[in-house]
Amino acid sequence: MNEERDDAQETTDTIDIWIAGTEETQFSPTDEGAQEISDHESDSRLDEQFGRVVTDDYLFDDEVSDDERMIVNMGPQHPSTHGVLRLQIELEGEIIRRTKPIIGYLHTGMEKTAEQLTFGQGPTNVTRMDYLAPLHCELAYSLAVERLLGVEVPERAKAIRVLMTELNRVASHLVALATNGMDIGAVSMMIYGFRERESILAFFEKTTGLRMNHNYIRPGGVAADLPAGWKDDVGDILENLPGRIQQYDDLLQNNPIWLSRTKGVGVISGDEATAFGITGPALRAAGVDWDLRRAFPYSGIEQYEFDVPVGEHGDVYDRYRVRVDEIHESLKIVEQVMDSMPKGDYRVDDRKVTPPPRARIDESMEALIHHFKLFTEGFKVPPGETYVAIESPRGELGCYLVSDGQAKPYRMHTRAPSFANLQALPIAMGDSLMADTVATIASMDPVMGDVDR
């Protein structure tokens, strides 16, 4: 300690007597040429410098002193982190070395709440989890309850469920495109994406009464039949959307800024994706052909024809590409459902599960009793446990449901796709540029309501 001080004292003394030009300078002269990018630089090196190619080979370099590292807190109140996501990013200059996602800012204890609500009230709770894909949450929950009950819903209810969830997938992907565009700087995408989504939300409002948080898909079927003239509304959507999405696609496809900001950025390989339990478009963009609608079909989705778009490089561009293609595939399913909508009841004709029609209550004492029992006590579900997973716009949305024979779930756990996908951020962002952070986050499309529940 003393020696150091002596050294410092000496330096000060030296400076005190320093006269310009009498001493040798400590610094080597700046080599101006070194700051230019030389033309004989290899293409792969240039790609790395521009951030087009990201190599995930982070090694802790002891030679870099702590002074050159900096920890930056991003969020939770940051417009481009899609809700209240907080990232702690360790930077070395402009390069991200380590990332830690910190979540929980939107935790509302929905799994605990589910234990207080009856099975019939459950969908009102789960629909608020992934607020961009509420119908998928309701479907996963309802399928789990129905499996424990041993109830098979009518064909029409299944078709309505597929119709609504596939439209919901389109709406959700449109938001993903819109926010992805805005985060990278294509602000017009924000307006276009939300405008097209609006046409789907208008149809949802007509059918379910609400634009979001519908509580439409319930154990035993759906809450109401499709409204009169629904074919015209869906037909309009089918007529307008593909052309417009093609327009936006053309807009971005040929945009050099869009391409250079998305290609080779935020790369996740197929092996990394499976190891980290990543599902949905992010997995398919990495080249893994895995879609739960194909592997474990639910709600009669296997009778419709559709392709599963698969990417190649697992970068931001491929994830965007997969989403655009999935919109077209979902619209294909919607069209087939519309043309082949079966006739019949939209909910199961089991008065222990679904309430009787309103008119029956005036005529039948038994109907009145059923109605009263269903809305005060709810229906009891036999003891057991099950796990049901469906393909939500973000990946595998699972519902693990445990019943102990009462009218309320003993335990309800949701396997949230965004929660698992967030784990991949440190890999996707490692050794990439700080400026690519928002592009990578947006391409994973996390919904914080889904992450924190």
Added chain:
Amino acid sequence: MTELHPVLADLFDGLEAAVVEDSHGQVVVRLDPSDWRSFAEAAKSAGFEVCVDVTAVDWMRQRPERFEVIANLLSMEHKLRLRMITALGRVDPRVDSLVPLWPGANFAEREVFDMFGIEFEGHPDLTRILMPDDWDGHPLRKDFGVGGVPVQFKASHQVD
């Protein structure tokens, strides 16, 4: 119980302490906590390349062993699902972590630790994930009351 898939039949072959059940058409294997990690390793080498989820159930005063830890495995290659379940006692519940096998179990195990207080041995960063770091108790335990948090209001200024 229906015929087991050959991959599963091979996996269960030679397991003595485990109970294999059929739960609504899904294969469930109930294991001793000491077999948790070794069975997971065997499952991974049998082709279960994804650990979809880890969760828990609190069976307070309903079963002799209070906690159940559940891991959902998925084999994309064979299109198979498998659920591993183990029961843990009330005092100091702990089980081996699956993170060394599947890094994707990281967040899920942190959530179980946060919500149930079950510890995972060998987890690289077992900290609270959803609740604040200074939170008292584990919310999804059955003895954790609902609405037990006093809402903090500041005393308002007196208006004369």
